[in-house]
Amino acid sequence: MKYYIAIDLGASKTRIAVCSKDSIIKKIVEATPKHGDEYAIAKFIWESTRKSFSEYIEDIVAVGVASIGPLDIKRGVAVNPTNLPFKEIKLLEPLTKYFNTKVVVANDAMAAAWGEKHYGLGKPFRNLVYLTLSTGVGAGVIVDGHLLIGKEGNAHEVGHIIVDFNSELECGCGGRGHWEAFAGGINIPRVARWIAVKHGISSDLFDFLLKHPEASAKDVFEYYRRGDPLGVLVVDLYVKASRAGIASIINIYDPEILLIGGGVFLNNQDILFEKIVNGLENDIVTSMPIIKPTGFGDDAGLYGALALAVNPPRELLEEQGV
Ligand SMILES: [Zn+2]
Numbered sequence: 364m365k366y367y368i369a370i371d372l373g374a375s376k377t378r379i380a381v382c383s384k385d386s387i388i389k390k391i392v393e394a395t396p397k398h399g400d401e402y403a404i405a406k407f408i409w410e411s412t413r414k415s416f417s418e419y420i421e422d423i424v425a426v427g428v429a430s431i432g433p434l435d436i437k438r439g440v441a442v443n444p445t446n447l448p449f450k451e452i453k454l455l456e457p458l459t460k461y462f463n464t465k466v467v468v469a470n471d472a473m474a475a476a477w478g479e480k481h482y483g484l485g486k487p488f489r490n491l492v493y494l495t496l497s498t499g500v501g502a503g504v505i506v507d508g509h510l511l512i513g514k515e516g517n518a519h520e521v522g523h524i525i526v527d528f529n530s531e532l533e534c535g536c537g538g539r540g541h542w543e544a545f546a547g548g549i550n551i552p553r554v555a556r557w558i559a560v561k562h563g564i565s566s567d568l569f570d571f572l573l574k575h576p577e578a579s580a581k582d583v584f585e586y587y588r589r590g591d592p593l594g595v596l597v598v599d600l601y602v603k604a605s606r607a608g609i610a611s612i613i614n615i616y617d618p619e620i621l622l623i624g625g626g627v628f629l630n631n632q633d634i635l636f637e638k639i640v641n642g643l644e645n646d647i648v649t650s651m652p653i654i655k656p657t658g659f660g661d662d663a664g665l666y667g668a669l670a671l672a673v674n675p676p677r678e679l680l681e682e683q684g685v
Pocket residue numbers: 522523534535536537538541543544
């Protein structure tokens with residue numbers, strides 16, 4: 364039997380799965396290493412796979428990697444990843460050596476779009492966008508059946524769409540008023556502090572944030588659920604920024620279906636989905652696409668990586684010289 368390895372490399376967690384050509388057989392979830400040289404992560408992936416899936420290792424025919432970006436797509440290297448302390452994370456070259464088989468590397472959201480097209484709700488469609496609302500904001504885009512890549516593999520960096528050109532709120536990339544500055548999970552506590560200081564708001568959430576510099580998006584949403592006034596303002600901005608961003612995605616790419624994944628969204632679908640989607644038709648010039656949460660939950664990246672391994676997109680193979 365032939366097996367495939369799917370890898371979803373995230374800023375906090377790395378998921379590795381052994382798969383048939385159709386689905387995940389077994390998976391592990393590990394904390395992504397935060398130290399070491401540019402090969403540390405490739406070594407960790409190889410060692411973890413060898414340890415957990417030793418009985419499959421001889422029969423692996425291809426490996427797909429859905430990685431945090433930004434990526435140098437030709438070299439298969441993550442360069443200055445926004446939320447991990449590495450200058451470069453080499454993937455394509457060392458993993459090809461370790462696994463001694465074909466390896467395909469793509470940005471995680473780009474891979475997830477490819478996974479939705481091959482295994483998920485995107486199957487019947489030629490025009491599809493996968494949007495991740497997670498630590499960061501990103502997308503993968505398929506237009507006319509083609510996966511969009513761009514000159515360096517960044518044709519889908521929708522998180523840096525400017526949703527408020529007057530805003531002084533800085534994004535992780537250094538730009539101002541970007542969608543991700545408002546809606547990236549890592550930025551949400553910062554948005555809350557910024558609003559509280561700017562408008563002189565005191566609330567339980569603000570007290571909590573002052574005492575807990577390590578507070579996360581999860582905490583902010585918890586306070587929102589308790590009716591905290593600062594929490595309400597932060598979620599309101601999150602929704603407005605996301606509506607503006609999604610309207611731009613629809614106007615630019617004209618998708619038939621838009622699938623939304625990512626931890627921040629999936630954990631708060633009950634609050635966010637209708638607020639983001641209702642009335643969106645007033646902000647677009649084209650017709651509305653179907654908009655749904657991904658059917659894969661946390662496994663969207665893994666199914667993306669599997670699709671890369673089993674059906675590598677021609678556009679990507681040309682870039683990576685396979
Ligand atoms: Zn940005």
